[in-house]
Amino acid sequence: MRREIPIIITIVFLLVRAVFELMGPLYDYQITFPDGTKEKLFTSLSNAVVFMSVVALFMGIWNLTRNHVSNIRRKKENWPYSIWLLVLLYGYAILGIVQGMKGKHFDWIYNGVIVPLDSTTFSLLAFFIASAAYRAFRVRSLEAGLMMVVAFIIMLGNTSLGNAIWSQTSFLGGFKGIRDWLMNIPNAAGFRALNLGLFLGGYVAAVRVALGLERRYLGQD
Amino acid sequence: MSDLLLFLAAEAPKYKWGIFRDVKGCVFGFLVGMALFVLTYIMIQRARAGLKIPEIRHIPGLEAFEEAVGRATEMGRPVHITDYYEYMGDYDTFAFWSYLSHVAKLCASYDTRIINTNSDYLTMVINEEIIRQAYLEAGRPDAFNKDDVRFLSDWQFGYTMGVAGIVAREKPAAQFLVGYFYAEALIIAESGNLVGAVQVAATSAVHQMPxxxxACDYTLIGEEFYAGAALLSKEPVIYGSVVAEDLMRVAFYALIIAGAILATLKVDALRNAVLF
Incomplete structure (x- = not known):
């Protein structure tokens, strides 16, 4: 029974969601709250899921705290960083509770620390793309060679240098014209084929769950 | 109750066939869904009854999972598995759990340490249970270390740098990037590459596939990600569902060819049916 209950819950909610998404009367059905405001039942159910996720946030905080307290106790390598993490985790949460989401210091830390750190991490991509592309574009096979030629044309089509070498007003629309053709015809066809496969794969994965065949999320084969 | 009465008394909105939502492709989507459901059920029943079902294709990337864990065992280094976009209820997450279960069982049987990093706290709890169960089945419950199942951050780049840091410190010999990823994909994959890990990726994120x-040694792309999740079980019943998927794909290709011919002849019947 320990196994059956989660499977039943999963199947019931999967079917409820599917029926709500498809059936117009259910999708449009509205409920009225005690204060007179109305909301779609579907929206209310979706909000309930968001609420449950927020409650579950405490599990994440507990896991982080447990791991880092353990690091500090055992004096593992780099353990002072664990103190720093816990101070920031709880300090920022307390600051948010005291000052509110629009608090001066709370906002300053967000805009002055988190946003620049985010941008810094994102900017790392440029370097990683270069190193990954170097490995991928080493011409070791016909496919790799083809990919390199296509990538080179796309790059030239995206830059003014490409336009200077072969103008878009000349034969075939220059590098830009070839880039457009590559992106709109072979690339779009490949993407759509992948998306079709993904839809079918995802749908069949959902059917396996609906039929109770997929049990590995319960640790079973 | 009064809400229900008011709703019924109100002017009925327009629904397709009186019940389906008035959005493009709703009825067609429902019919295709039902056909796929029935086909999957038939194939599963045939597989269950031991009847012949069509052969399914081979996915080379799947063997890489065992090879990579074997390499980590030989080197005495851990294995790392992660999925950024792993929300409960998402079918990518169900597929991820299939891979996690497989890798955890391999690690438990080879007595290799497995590290799992998470960006979702709810999924982390289930991941922990899956890994615990794998160690239990392998007869090594004491080898399971719950500190190796870690929640990092639900903030995209907080999670990314957390994973990159763990990869740099723990130096896993094998890294599995399974599920849906965004911009963090390449940063994590390159972090693994820097420590010399064998990397296997399986993703449904079309924009991250390149x-x-x-960056990775093996990549399962597109529906291979879902098919691979099913094939890992080595159960004929689950194979049946992959056969149904392949047959449906053939039907879709036929539909596309028919659509192209009819559109060329300026006949809109099929197009209208698909959009209904």
């Missing part, structure tokens, strides 16, 4: 192909 990055994984460039």
């Amino acid at each position: 990055f994984f192909v460039a």
